[in-house]
Amino acid sequence: xxxxxxxxxxxxxxxxxxxxxxxxxxxxxxxxxxxxxxxxxxxxxxxxxxxxxxxxxxxxxxxxxxxxxxxxxxxxxxxxxxxxxxxxxxxxxxxxxxxxxxxxxxxxxxxxxxxxxxxxxxxxxxxxxxxxxxxxxxxxxxxxxxxxxxxxxxxxxxxxxxxxxxx
Numbered sequence: 001x002x003x004x005x006x007x008x009x010x011x012x013x014x015x016x017x018x019x020x021x022x023x024x025x026x027x028x029x030x031x032x033x034x035x036x037x038x039x040x041x042x043x044x045x046x047x048x049x050x051x052x053x054x055x056x057x058x059x060x061x062x063x064x065x066x067x068x069x070x071x072x073x074x075x076x077x078x079x080x081x082x083x084x085x086x087x088x089x090x091x092x093x094x095x096x097x098x099x100x101x102x103x104x105x106x107x108x109x110x111x112x113x114x115x116x117x118x119x120x121x122x123x124x125x126x127x128x129x130x131x132x133x134x135x136x137x138x139x140x141x142x143x144x145x146x147x148x149x150x151x152x153x154x155x156x157x158x159x160x161x162x163x164x165x166x167x
Contacts, residue, residue: 021045023138027062027131030138039134046137048144054137061130065123072119075112083109 021032029036032045042055088105155162 020142021138023135027134042137046141048141051137051141051144054133054140058130058133058135058137061126061133063130065127065130068119068123068126072116072121072123075116075119077116079109079112079116081109082107083113085109 021030023030024036028039030039030042030045031037037045039055039059042052046052046055085107087107089103091100091102093099094101
């Protein structure tokens with residue numbers, strides 16, 4: 001029983017040192033061999049050119065999504081107070097006709113809010129596509145990464161057999 005438990009512990013120990021790359025929840029950092037890197041360092045840490053392409057495209061999509069989202073939020077923030085305030089109205093006296101002419105000033109508030117909502121609606125799917133491409137790049141790199149050359153070897157000797165682990 002001791003031998004089986006030692007073998008099982010050794011097997012779990014070997015699996016714990018795999019070279020798999022993991023992506024953080026925010027998607028801004030990844031961990032490789034226990035060291036945390038920024039996602040911008042993918043060029044030096046990844047070997048698979050296809051994975052590099054996926055991550056480069058994903059970062060571009062995320063940047064475009066961030067820009068659209070920021071611009072949309074800015075337009076919503078600028079247009080909403082303008083749209084909810086009262087319209088400017090007034091009148092002025094025309095000295096030639098002797099009449100008071102009334103006017104109402106039209107505000108661009110709801111137009112800005114609508115354009116902002118449209119930009120945010122475009123930004124969300126673009127950012128999601130970027131995140132998926134980054135995840136796909138990490139998955140591709142993990143499939144490509146050469147696994148360690150660890151293996152077990154069973155030898156039969158004159159008195160019995162032996163189990164050796166090579167790494």
